Amino acid sequence: MFIFARIHDADISYNNVKKLTQIQYEFFKADGSVLRNSPEIILEKDFQQYISTRLGSIEADIVVLKGQERVFETRVLSIIELERCLEKTGDNLFKNIVEIQGKTYMVKVIPVNFNNGESGKIVLLAPTVNDWMTTEKLLIFSGMTFVISFIITNIAIIFIFSKKVISPLGKLQIAAGKISEGNLDFEIIEDGDAQIRELCRSFEKMRLKLVEASYTQKKYDDSRKMLFSSISHDLKTPITSIKGYVEGILDGVANTPQKVEKYLKTVHSKAVHMDRMIDDLLLYSRLDMNKVSFNIEKTDVLKYFEDCIYEIDIELEKSNIKIKLHNELQGKRYIMIDRDQVRRVVINIIDNSRKYMDKQQGKIDIFLREATSNVIIELMDNGAGISESDLPHIFDRFYRADSARDTRKGSGLGLAIAKQIIEGHEGKIWAVSRKDEGTSVMISLKKYEE
Ligand SMILES: Nc1ncnc2c1ncn2[C@@H]1O[C@H](COP(=O)(O)OP(=O)(O)OP(=O)(O)O)[C@@H](O)[C@H]1O
Ligand SMILES: [Mg+2]
Numbered sequence: 001m002f003i004f005a006r007i008h009d010a011d012i013s014y015n016n017v018k019k020l021t022q023i024q025y026e027f028f029k030a031d032g033s034v035l036r037n038s039p040e041i042i043l044e045k046d047f048q049q050y051i052s053t054r055l056g057s058i059e060a061d062i063v064v065l066k067g068q069e070r071v072f073e074t075r076v077l078s079i080i081e082l083e084r085c086l087e088k089t090g091d092n093l094f095k096n097i098v099e100i101q102g103k104t105y106m107v108k109v110i111p112v113n114f115n116n117g118e119s120g121k122i123v124l125l126a127p128t129v130n131d132w133m134t135t136e137k138l139l140i141f142s143g144m145t146f147v148i149s150f151i152i153t154n155i156a157i158i159f160i161f162s163k164k165v166i167s168p169l170g171k172l173q174i175a176a177g178k179i180s181e182g183n184l185d186f187e188i189i190e191d192g193d194a195q196i197r198e199l200c201r202s203f204e205k206m207r208l209k210l211v212e213a214s215y216t217q218k219k220y221d222d223s224r225k226m227l228f229s230s231i232s233h234d235l236k237t238p239i240t241s242i243k244g245y246v247e248g249i250l251d252g253v254a255n256t257p258q259k260v261e262k263y264l265k266t267v268h269s270k271a272v273h274m275d276r277m278i279d280d281l282l283l284y285s286r287l288d289m290n291k292v293s294f295n296i297e298k299t300d301v302l303k304y305f306e307d308c309i310y311e312i313d314i315e316l317e318k319s320n321i322k323i324k325l326h327n328e329l330q331g332k333r334y335i336m337i338d339r340d341q342v343r344r345v346v347i348n349i350i351d352n353s354r355k356y357m358d359k360q361q362g363k364i365d366i367f368l369r370e371a372t373s374n375v376i377i378e379l380m381d382n383g384a385g386i387s388e389s390d391l392p393h394i395f396d397r398f399y400r401a402d403s404a405r406d407t408r409k410g411s412g413l414g415l416a417i418a419k420q421i422i423e424g425h426e427g428k429i430w431a432v433s434r435k436d437e438g439t440s441v442m443i444s445l446k447k448y449e450e
Helices: 002-007 014-032 039-043 045-057 079-087 135-180 194-250 257-288 301-318 339-355 402-407 414-424
Strands: 061-066 069-073 097-100 103-113 119-127 297-300 321-327 334-337 362-370 374-381 428-434 438-446
Touching: 039 045, 039 069, 039 119, 045 061, 079 097, 079 103, 079 119, 135 194, 194 257, 257 414, 297 301, 301 321, 301 334, 301 339, 301 362, 301 374, 321 339, 334 339, 334 438, 339 362, 339 374, 339 414, 339 438, 414 428, 414 438
Parallel strands: 321 362
Antiparallel strands: 061 069, 061 119, 097 103, 103 119, 297 334, 362 374, 374 438, 428 438
């Protein structure tokens, strides 16, 4: 309204509104009270004085007609002006507008009856505050204001909504499309409203999970391929030689009982090797699928390793390897392990030390140490060592250093199985090695504390 008033150069101050209300009030009072009931009072000087002052304060005027005669007037109107005023008999003050000497007035005509039976009319005149302030215009104006502000608000909301919701959703849709096409590298950037950001975040998490899953899948696929080629290769070799030796016997190449026996022994050893390989493979795949349940027992570390060494000592002596246990534990220490499975780990590691021993006098030292909450077992040999490039891979399944591949029997599963078993005990296994100097395999297991 303020802006509208400015545009129309109209004065819509508080005072004007107040004046308008006051005029209406005065008119109404004049209409409803004294004047209508006992119009004679207007003929009294005192009352004339009073009403002049009252109306004067709002610049209003009064003309009283008794019959055709003007008995009181605060403003002298011409006959034509008076006639024009008398035509305005309606109740809506805003419609009873009359122009008198260039100024506009609202007119109220009140019919009255004097005591002597004569009828008369009281004409009240008040200057219009502003003619645009009529009810209709006000309604139209309010309506327009409403519509315009409604449209503006709508546009604003649509703009904000599109910026915060629609466009981020569009981006999300594009990303989802790309992902569904298999393009998992399409990063989803958080944008827009809080909830949309949350949605984007979940989507991004999902994408990362998918990336991870596809990576794992690929890894599994690769390892399955590798498994096939390794198995076929590793089984093919002993089978070929078994076939060769058996054919040798059948064809009569082994023509003495000694030769036959030698051939059969070779066939037997190859078959034993194959049998072991298949066992390893089965064990590994069972461990890999978490199908091996551990039979955990509280075990005295020192005693357990003493027993282990006792079992393999004689075997190692044959290969000219000395094994020694060094106990650096501060007292009796216990670990929770599946004894048979951990024995397999120890045997696998010592078997490697034996297999890859290239020194005249082989040495294996086992150190038992402890940290705050772990027992650390180090199995150190003075064998061929592992090159820096092979070291990170020796715990991978089927991994064999090239030098080992050429010369020693094996499937590359020994350390992979060891790792599975130790990790199944929530422990850690790692190796340090120097080419030509030797290898240390470390195992860390949680101490049992009462
Ligand atoms: N003590 C060691 N000294 C030298 N090289 C080693 C030693 N231990 C492991 N390696 C290397 O790590 C590779 C992986 O060892 P792992 O025991 O898993 O397989 P493997 O001994 O070849 O076969 P398997 O144990 O199944 O008969 C070996 O091929 C060898 O190259
Ligand atoms: Mg091995």
